Amino acid sequence: MHLTGQANIPPNCFYRRMTEPQAGGVSELEGLARFLRTDNGQRIALCVFAVVSTLVLLFFPGSIAAYAFGLPFMFFVPGFAVVRLFFWKGTSPEAKFVLSLGLSILVVIFLGLFLVLTPIGLGSDSTRASLIVFTLGAVALDVFLPRKEEAPRKRAVAQKGDAPQKPDKVVAAMLATALVVSGVSLGLIVTADYPSRTYFALTDTNDMVVTNTTFPINATLELVLHMKNGEDGQRNFTLVAYALNDPSFGTQTFSKALGKGDTWNQTVVFELVQYGYFRLDFDLYIQEGAKAPYLYGNLHLWISVGM
Numbered sequence: 001m002h003l004t005g006q007a008n009i010p011p012n013c014f015y016r017r018m019t020e021p022q023a024g025g026v027s028e029l030e031g032l033a034r035f036l037r038t039d040n041g042q043r044i045a046l047c048v049f050a051v052v053s054t055l056v057l058l059f060f061p062g063s064i065a066a067y068a069f070g071l072p073f074m075f076f077v078p079g080f081a082v083v084r085l086f087f088w089k090g091t092s093p094e095a096k097f098v099l100s101l102g103l104s105i106l107v108v109i110f111l112g113l114f115l116v117l118t119p120i121g122l123g124s125d126s127t128r129a130s131l132i133v134f135t136l137g138a139v140a141l142d143v144f145l146p147r148k149e150e151a152p153r154k155r156a157v158a159q160k161g162d163a164p165q166k167p168d169k170v171v172a173a174m175l176a177t178a179l180v181v182s183g184v185s186l187g188l189i190v191t192a193d194y195p196s197r198t199y200f201a202l203t204d205t206n207d208m209v210v211t212n213t214t215f216p217i218n219a220t221l222e223l224v225l226h227m228k229n230g231e232d233g234q235r236n237f238t239l240v241a242y243a244l245n246d247p248s249f250g251t252q253t254f255s256k257a258l259g260k261g262d263t264w265n266q267t268v269v270f271e272l273v274q275y276g277y278f279r280l281d282f283d284l285y286i287q288e289g290a291k292a293p294y295l296y297g298n299l300h301l302w303i304s305v306g307m
Contacts, residue, residue, distance in 0.1 A: 043139050046081055049073070050135040054128050061124075078131060079103030081138035107134060121197065197230025200284050202299045205267070214304045221270040221303070225282055229258035236287040241268045244279040244300065272305045 035041040053073035056065050079100035083091070087099055111130045115122040204210050205222050215221060229235050236257050243249035254266050270280065281300045287293035 039142075042084065043142060046077060046135060046139050050077060050132045053077075054132050057124075057128055073131060074108055075104045076100050077104070077135055078107040078138070079105075081135050081142070082107065084142050085138055197228075198286070198296065199226070199228050199230065200297045200299065201226040202282065202301065210301060213302060214306070215272050217272065217275060217305055219272045219305075221272055223268050223270075223280075223301070225266045225268060225284075225299070227258070227264045227266070227284065229260055229262050229264075231286070231288070232260065233288070234259045236293070237264060238285040238287070238293060239266055239268075240283040240285070242281055243270075244281045246274070246276070246278050248274065249278070249280075272303075275305055277302060277304050 036045055049069075050073065053069040056063075056069045057073075060066050079102065080096075082103045083096050083099050087096070091099070108131075111127070111134065112122055114120075115126050115130060120126050202210065203224050203226065205224055207224065207226075210223065225239055225241075227237055227239070229237065234257060236255065239254040241252040241254075249270060252268060254268075256264050256266075258264055268282070279300055279302050281298060283298050284296045285293040286296045
C-alpha cells in the first residue's frame, strides 16, 4: 500500500537526530560554566550567593533551604573570597578547595570572637550581617587590588615510576595555621570575661533625662529607674534608694527576680520637706542563685530644695 505525502527518511538519519542533544541547551550551560571560571563571574556568584543565603536564613530559619544555603555560606564562601585575594595564583584547584574550607572556619571563628568581645554581641542577626559584610568586602578588595596575570603552566604528564606528588606546601601551612589559630581562638572564647549587657538608667516619669534639679519645699519628686537583665540567666535585682548626705530621707529598697532579657521599671518617690542641697543615690545589686549579691552600679542626682 502506498501513502502519498510521506517523506522517505533514512533510518540512520532519524536515529542520529533523535539521539543528538539540542545545541542551544549545551551552549547555554557551557557559556555559564565559562563565565563562572572568569574573575567577574566568580565575584558576581559570591555576591549573589551571599545575598540569597542571607535572605533565605532570614525568612526561612530552620528549613531545608536554610541548611542548604547556610552551610556553604559559613564554611566555603568566606574562605573562597580570601583565597581569591591571597592564594589564587599558582594554587591548584584542589588546594583552592581545601583552603576555602579551612579559611572559612578561621573567618567564622575570628568574626565570632570579634562579636563576642565587642558591644555588638554574638547572635544570629549579627553573625549573618558580619558574614555578608566580610564576603562583600573581600570581593570589593579583589576588584580593586591589582593582580599580576598568571602565566600559563605546562601540564605535567605522569610517567610510570615517577615519585608521588608532594602535598601542596601552601595547603599544609594553612591547615597547620588554621588548627593553631582555632585552638587559641576557642580558648579565648571559653575563658573571656564577656561584657555585661545589663543596663541601669535614671529618668523622670516621662522617660526623659532629668534636667530640672531645683524644687520648691514640700514638693514630691518622682524618678524612674530602668533596669534590664543582660546576664546569662535569671538574677535577683535589688534597688536601694537613699540620700547620701541626709539620712532623714530614709532608705527605700526594691527587689525583683528577672529572667534573661527581662526589664524592670521602678518608680521611686521622695518627699522634699527640708531646705538644702541633697544627693540622691541609687545602688543596684545583682545576685545569682545562692551567691552573695554584688554592687553592679550606682546612679546619683544632686537636687536643690528651696522656696
